[in-house]
Amino acid sequence: MQSTKTLLTDFMEQLSVAPTSALLLDYDGTLAPFQMDRNRAYPYPGVVEIVESIIQSGRTRVIVVTGRPIRELRALLPPMSNLEVWGEHGLDHLLADGTYQQTAIAPEITEVLAQAERWLNQADLMPLAEIKKAGLAVHWRGLSEAEIGRVQARTMEGWARLAEQPGIKLLRFEGGLELRSARPNKGDAVATIVEELDSNTRIAFLGDDLTDEDAFRVLGDRGLSVLVRAEYRETKANVWLKPPQELLGFLTQWLNSISV
Numbered sequence: 001m002q003s004t005k006t007l008l009t010d011f012m013e014q015l016s017v018a019p020t021s022a023l024l025l026d027y028d029g030t031l032a033p034f035q036m037d038r039n040r041a042y043p044y045p046g047v048v049e050i051v052e053s054i055i056q057s058g059r060t061r062v063i064v065v066t067g068r069p070i071r072e073l074r075a076l077l078p079p080m081s082n083l084e085v086w087g088e089h090g091l092d093h094l095l096a097d098g099t100y101q102q103t104a105i106a107p108e109i110t111e112v113l114a115q116a117e118r119w120l121n122q123a124d125l126m127p128l129a130e131i132k133k134a135g136l137a138v139h140w141r142g143l144s145e146a147e148i149g150r151v152q153a154r155t156m157e158g159w160a161r162l163a164e165q166p167g168i169k170l171l172r173f174e175g176g177l178e179l180r181s182a183r184p185n186k187g188d189a190v191a192t193i194v195e196e197l198d199s200n201t202r203i204a205f206l207g208d209d210l211t212d213e214d215a216f217r218v219l220g221d222r223g224l225s226v227l228v229r230a231e232y233r234e235t236k237a238n239v240w241l242k243p244p245q246e247l248l249g250f251l252t253q254w255l256n257s258i259s260v
């Protein structure tokens with residue numbers, strides 16, 4: 001098995017000679033540290049500048065693939081020209097030229113989510129809830145261990161029947177639970193992106209969370225998948241980087257590789 005260092009060195013060499021490249025980035029936990037207040041989860045210092053330079057090079061298509069709705073992401077990032085974003089795990093798509101596309105959600109899914117929202121209301125959990133187009137999240141970052149245990153158990157019980165409905169998925173993420181439309185997931189978003197790319201485009205996907213594993217799996221041998229996380233966990237990614245230092249190192253190397 002190749003070491004992380006060899007894999008990265010080889011990848012950067014290939015990048016320097018590739019005619020085009022695509023840098024796919026998760027946001028929370030990858031480009032930005034988690035915050036008690038998720039509306040204040042700004043990127044690590046230095047990240048925006050490097051990503052902007054990578055975009056400006058004109059040699060890399062930079063795409064953020066996030067579980068957040070696009071409007072939330074835009075509130076956390078300075079305006080960047082030519083930044084492409086897939087929001088809500090691939091449901092919303094903001095193209096580099098500023099045009100916006102949205103995938104329709106089946107009425108059955110919307111109905112299940114409406115029931116889930118009614119339950120949250122009755123359970124007095126709305127202060128912890130985030131309502132998205134294709135999902136509902138309960139966030140418990142900042143609560144005590146005991147409170148987290150209680151909220152998690154109650155929500156899982158309250159949503160158990162709904163989570164079994166076809167086309168619906170209950171997923172755990174760092175700091176909460178989300179009941180959402182099973183598709184699209186980040187893997188679907190990555191599949192769509194990869195299909196559009198030329199076969200000699202070098203690709204990397206960076207992510208931290210369990211929802212990023214779908215993206216790692218879909219990318220497979222077609223690109224480099226990178227787990228960005230303070231602690232290692234079982235993953236399909238090829239490489240593990242600790243943020244922020246190793247992340248900044250990776251992005252800087254990327255910029256240098258495409259600038260030669």
Ligand SMILES: [Mg+2]
Nearest residue numbers: 026028029209
């Ligand atoms: Mg993340």
